Amino acid sequence: MTTQIQAQAQAPTILRPASYVSGQWHANADGQTLVDAVYGRPVAVISSEGVDFAQALEYGRQKGAALRKMTFHTRARALKALGLYLMERKEEYYALNLLTGATRRDGWVDIEGGIGTLLSYSSMARRELPDERFLPEGKVETLGKAGTFVARHLLVPREGVAVQINAFNFPVWGMLEKLAPAFIAGMPSLVKPAPQTAYLTERVVRDIIESGLLPEGALQLVIGEPGDLLDHVREQDLVAFTGSAATAAKLKVHPNIIAHSVPFNAEADSLNASVLGLTVTPDSPEFMLYVKEVAREITGKAGQKCTAIRRAIVPSGMVEAVTEALRKELGKVTLGDPARDDVRMGALVSVEQRERVRQTLAELGKEARVVIGGGAEGELLGGDREKGAFLDPTVLLCDSPLTATGPHELEAFGPVATLLPYDSLDDAVQLARMGRGSLAGSVITHDRAEATELVLGLASTHGRLLVLNRDDAKESTGHGSPLPQLLHGGPGRAGGGAELGGIAGVKHHMNRVAVQADPTTLAAITREYVPGGEVREDVIHPFRKSFDEIGVGDSLLTHRRTVTEADIVNFAGLTGDHFYAHVDEIGAKEGIFGKRVAHGYFLISAAAGMFVSPAPGPVLANYGLENLRFVEPVGIGDTIRTRLTCKRKIRKDLRPDDKQPTGVVEWRAEITNQNDELVATYDILTLVVRARDDFDPPAQGGGEGAAQA
Incomplete structure (x- = not known):
């Protein structure tokens, strides 16, 4: 206790936090003097004098090309590495946090809460987004009767800079909660913290830059007044503001923001x-x-x-x-x-x-x-x-x-x-x-x-x-x-904007475009199979291929199977599902189908029996089933078969307790009858062995065994 009090009683070293723009640190000897909130002693001198804001924005736009070339998962891994890097240095931030007047408990929300946001967004991106530079959104829309003209929405990074103007109360979290979704989206950030606590923000940014974990231009920092910054934003840029409702109201009607239709997101203080x-x-x-x-x-x-x-x-x-x-x-x-x-x-x-x-x-x-x-x-x-x-x-x-x-x-x-x-x-x-x-x-x-x-x-x-x-x-x-997963924003006085909100926060930094094409071309663009598009069949069963060997569009058309009364009766006895439409001849005739029909889950089970390759191989497990729809009834005497097509591939990061690298392959299953009518469709997820790559941690142990692993 005594040591803490004596340490605080000593005059702090005068800090001179610098801006980091256009790839260089920019400091000034003179400027605004800040005092600590507890004893009122000078603690820092800040100034943005000499910063070329137009050049900084253009630098971010040009350097942002490298960030946009990275996939969601690559960006997410960089963000995770950065979060762990900053967490190792958190005590340095806590020391500066005391000068702002905040207790360690208050600082925990700001410092570790902010770093935790980086880790949360990294996890969400790797779990919910494809390992691509773009995000297909929603379902494929069929625009023509024959199915040869389809469309889908794509999200791509905006080719500008996310200008982020933050408040004084959360100098770390306030920056990182905006940086995380922007970075995952592939958009570089220019951060302008509030003057009163800018020295803490600068300390974190200095560590980020020194880490080398983010590509050059992904993060710039302006310490001091914003000058003519907003005079130079353009159509592909984006402005996010946190602060008072009065200031937000002034900034959102800035002539240049209006002239170039620059998206303006406000998160304002509210009652x-x-x-x-x-x-x-x-x-x-x-x-x-x-x-x-x-x-x-x-x-x-x-x-x-x-x-x-x-x-x-x-x-x-x-x-x-x-x-x-x-x-x-x-x-x-x-x-x-x-x-x-x-x-x-x-x-x-x-x-x-x-x-x-x-x-x-x-x-x-x-x-x-x-x-x-x-x-x-x-x-x-x-x-x-x-x-x-x-x-x-x-x-x-x-x-x-x-x-x-x-x-x-x-x-x-x-x-x-x-x-x-x-x-x-x-x-x-x-x-x-x-x-x-x-x-x-x-x-x-x-x-x-x-x-x-x-x-x-x-x-x-x-x-x-x-x-x-x-x-x-x-x-x-x-x-x-x-929380990173939930909306942070509000209507009316609160600014009418939205931050965080999980993947919605990422999408805010991207441009949505509707792409219209034939199914095969749309599949080539989105790298996801589109129903009606071309498929590839060969003599090797798709379940005998590793994750790396499988390609989107690889397909298998199974042999046929005629559904019998014995199939229905046996399935009812096995499952206990004696619903009248399956087992009651009289009741079924009076029902909506007019006859007894096979259980829907029997069709799925029968389809699996037709397309599964039973011997041990690269496919390790069924990972799940999604988007199941039963389209037409299948009665006694109907004949079914299944087409299984690789819809998309999702690489899984290798965890410490995993024995081998894997990926998830999503298959589209389409069950048809003897008239080639679709009777059921669904997506199957399988866990498949993949080869080790550059993103996997090195194998544990040494020697020949480790090299082979």
């Missing part, structure tokens, strides 16, 4: 709400879940989160109980130097930010009264009250929230929330909607009917909603925690 259900009582688990959640959102990052709870909507009869419980919970929060182990909440990012919060509190005070905090300041465990940016947690109460405007219009971007009482669920929904669009909202109740009514009432004005109760509390990530 997020959390609703305590009417059915919750002080003795139910949900009551304390609500209190702890509101307290956590007030104090986490000193309330400087774009998703923080600003409006706590509670039943009128519960206001007193919630206020008292919040007072006790917030009373446990220790404020001071975040380097100390006994401090739970640090400072705001700057004195200027603290003063802005105080001004907003004064405005809110015209329609609400302070019920917690706002009076004598509590004990400070290290830090400087005047030079540092400390502000005690504050809770207000607005007695007439349906007629007030301030709580729904003014955001104190700090440790502040306002209690809003309500009498009916309709009132609760109306209060939440009065925020005019939010990034995140939450509903705390164990009553499913109540949860349903509130969620459906709030859905149109929120980007993300959490229903929190005793059943999911242990695993819940909390009211405002963004």
